[in-house]
Amino acid sequence: MSKDKKKTSSFMQQFNENLRKVYEQEDDVPDRFQQLLQQLKEKENEKDRDARND
Numbered sequence: 071m072s073k074d075k076k077k078t079s080s081f082m083q084q085f086n087e088n089l090r091k092v093y094e095q096e097d098d099v100p101d102r103f104q105q106l107l108q109q110l111k112e113k114e115n116e117k118d119r120d121a122r123n124d
Contacts, residue, residue, distance in 0.1 A: 079114070082110065082111070089103065089107070
C-alpha cells in the first residue's frame with residue numbers, strides 16, 4: 071500500500087471514530103451521514119481494487 075493510500079485510510083478511520091464520538095454524546099449518527107460514510111468507503115474500496123488490478 072502506498073503512503074497516500076495509508077494516509078487516506080488512516081484519515082478515514084480517524085474521521086469515522088471522531089464522528090462516532092460526537093454522536094455518542096448526542097444521538098445516533100444521522101442516516102445521511104451514514105450514507106455518506108458508506109459512499110466514501112465504497113469509493114475507497116474501488117480505488118484499492120483498481121490499484122491491485124493495475
